[in-house]
Structures are given as structure tokens and as C-alpha cells.
Amino acid sequence: MADPHAPASPDAHGAPGETHASTAAEHGSGGGLPQFEFQHWFGQIVYLVFLFLVLYLLVDKIFAPRMRKVFDARAETIGGAIEEARRVQAEAQNQADAAHGELAEARTAARRNAGAAKARVADDIAKRTAAREAELADRVAEAEGRIGKMRDAAMAQVGTVADDTTKAIVEKLTGKTATAAELTAAKGAA
Numbered sequence: 001m002a003d004p005h006a007p008a009s010p011d012a013h014g015a016p017g018e019t020h021a022s023t024a025a026e027h028g029s030g031g032g033l034p035q036f037e038f039q040h041w042f043g044q045i046v047y048l049v050f051l052f053l054v055l056y057l058l059v060d061k062i063f064a065p066r067m068r069k070v071f072d073a074r075a076e077t078i079g080g081a082i083e084e085a086r087r088v089q090a091e092a093q094n095q096a097d098a099a100h101g102e103l104a105e106a107r108t109a110a111r112r113n114a115g116a117a118k119a120r121v122a123d124d125i126a127k128r129t130a131a132r133e134a135e136l137a138d139r140v141a142e143a144e145g146r147i148g149k150m151r152d153a154a155m156a157q158v159g160t161v162a163d164d165t166t167k168a169i170v171e172k173l174t175g176k177t178a179t180a181a182e183l184t185a186a187k188g189a190a
Contacts, residue, residue, distance in 0.1 A: 162187075
């Protein structure tokens with residue numbers, strides 16, 4: 001028995017590198033790759049068609065339906081999410097429109113209330129002003145009456161003062177006291 005670790009002996013088939021070449025020569029091959037030899041092509045083609053059919057059936061019957069289910073579920077989820085987003089957006093828009101309407105109504109009501117309050121205040125002020133003016137007119141009329149009475153009283157006093165002054169002047173100038181008839185005659189001449 002030959003030692004498997006011993007170097008190949010050159011005497012049986014020649015040099016050690018020639019072993020493959022001699023084996024290829026014994027089998028009738030030209031020493032290239034067997035895939036490129038025409039005698040093996042039919043088997044390779046049959047094997048290739050068989051593998052293709054097996055892979056096609058696996059993809060068609062197992063993998064593609066699973067992928068279709070995943071894609072359909074994904075599309076359904078996305079479509080549902082988009083539809084839900086549109087619904088929520090429409091609801092939010094409706095709420096915003098309602099809020100704008102309520103705000104406009106509130107502004108209109110506030111303006112109406114402010115106008116009514118302003119009118120009430122203006123009416124109240126006009127009534128108070130008219131009452132004050134009437135009260136002041138009464139006071140003015142009363143004061144004018146008192147002033148007229150005081151003026152008349154003062155005018156009556158002016159005649160007496162004038163008579164007294166005239167008496168004092170006549171007495172000083174003439175040394176005699178003037179009588180009431182003389183004073184009346186002097187007033188009439190003046």
C-alpha cells in the first residue's frame with residue numbers, strides 16, 4: 001500500500017501535474033469546463049427547466065399569494081388611514097366653519113347689544129339732561145323773580161335816598177329844610 005502522504009511517484013503516469021491531464025484524456029474530454037460541452041447540454045437544459053418549473057410553482061402558489069395578501073392588507077390599511085384622515089379633516093373643517101359662524105353671530109349680537117346699551121345710555125342722559133335743564137330753568141326763573149323784587153325794592157329805596165340826599169343838599173346850600181311838596185316839584189321838573 002502506498003503512503004498517502006508520500007509524494008507522487010513519477011514512474012506510473014509521468015509527472016505529478018500530468019495526473020489530471022491523463023485522467024481527462026482517458027475520459028475523452030478536451031480538458032475544458034463540462035458545462036460548455038455539447039454532450040452535457042441536454043441534461044443541463046432539462047435540469048434548468050425542472051428547477052424553473054419548481055420555482056415558478058413555488059412563487060405562483062405560495063409566495064405570490066402571500067405577497068398579494070400583504071400588499072392588499074397594506075393598501076387597505078393605507079386607504080383606510082387616508083379615508084379616516086379625510087373624514088377627520090372634513091369634520092375639522094365643519095367645526096371650523098361652525099366656529100366662524102358662531103363667532104360672526106357673537107360679534108353681531110355684541111354690536112347689537114352695544115348699540116342698544118348706547119341708545120339706552122343716550123336716552124337716560126337725555127332724560128337726565130332735560131330734567132336738569134328744567135330744574136335749572138325753574139331756579140333761574142325763581143332767581144329772576146327774586147332779583148326783580150329786590151330791584152323794585154332797591155328802586156323804591158332809591159327814591160327815598162334821593163329825597164334824603166336832596167334834602168341834605170338843599171339844607172346845606174340854603175340853610176333851610178325843604179318840604180315834601182318842594183321835593184316833589186323838583187322831581188317833576190327834573
